[in-house]
Amino acid sequence: MERRREKGLTQAQLAERLNITDRAVSKWETGKSLPDSSIMLELCGILDITVDQLLHGGREDGASGPAASPPRKTAGPRLPRRGEGRWWLAVLFSGGLLAGLLACFICDTALSGGLGWSLVAALSAGYGWAVLLPPAVLKRGGAAGSLLALSALTVPYLYGLSRLLGVxxxxTVGTAMTVVSLLFLWAGYAxxxxxxxxxxxxGLACLLxxxxxxxxxxxxxxxxxxxxPDAWNGISILLLLLAAAVCFTWKRREDGAPGGG
Structure with a gap:
């Protein structure tokens, strides 16, 4: 809190630079939680302090002012890299999916004497694996990875599925829905x-x-x-607009509350 104020930053401004919420910054400063290790170096760079100073809650001995430069990579404890320690989840997820596909191939071959419906299962499993793997493995950036996979693979997946099903x-319909949906998904992510x-x-998500x-x-x-489109379609849109209005009203009440800043 002391270093943030010396830098002339509000909680909201610091949170914006770190791509987090100002509520998280408030919890750090009140001792309710600690910064995530993945953003600790970036936080130290913004506040011009070392990792040791951040972890010990004070300036180093003999330092009368802010640190002259951001911490070097060799200073402080080793921080885990993004996604480190979660490789086992990727192996477990991939292995379980592969085992399920092998079971499908065996059952399909035994029942029909060849590969039929199991090819649909294999195509869908590969598509699902590519979309779900990023959020399962990455602590940060998983949502963007999933959206990139959706953007790149959905149309090819639909083409392959239409060929296998003969429909x-x-x-054609799926591609049109994909283009429309991806535009709104990327807007919501932004x-x-x-x-x-x-x-x-x-509130903005409800509008989207x-x-x-x-x-x-x-x-x-x-x-x-x-x-x-009939009245039921209009009702669903109206409910989403009402939800957006509630969210915006709630925000204004928070801003107007005593001590809300």
Whole structure:
């Protein structure tokens, strides 16, 4: 808290530079929690202190002012790298998925004398593995990894699935839905990445979901796969808009509360 104030930073400004919430900064300064090791070096660089100073809660002996330079890589305890220690989760996840696929191949071959439905299972398992592996392994950046996998692999997956099933609509309709959905997913990710988890972010997410619902309904109607949107579609959009209004109102109440800053 002392170093943050000397730097002329508010809790919100420090949180923004670290891509976290100001509530997390408040918990550090009140002793309710500690900074995550993955952002500790970055935090020390912003406050111009060493890792030792941060961990011991005070300046080093003989230091009368802020440190002259950010901590060197050799100073302080060794910090775990991103995703380190979670390799076992990737192995367990991949091994379980592979074992399930082998069981599918064996059952399919034994029952039908060849590979049929098990190819659909294999294609879907590979797609799911690529999408779910990043958040399972990475402590930070997992959501972005999943979105990148979705963006790169969903259309090829739909094409392969349509060929295996012999249903062309799986690819045409699915691709249209993918393009619309990915636009809103990336927009939602950008909101939470920029603002963190708070009432405003949840309100913006509700607005995005309302827009996504309207876009999906409209796209399906234009493709001729569904009838015109009805009252039930409008109710779902209205509920999302009401939820967004509640979130924004809640934020204003927090800002107006005594000591809210």
């Amino acid at each position: 062309g609509a799986v690819f 909101v939470f990445k920029r603002r963190g988890w708070n009432a405003v972010s949840l 979901l309302a827009g996504l619902t309207a876009s999906v309904n409209g796209t399906l109607y234009l493709l001729g796969t569904t009838p015109p």
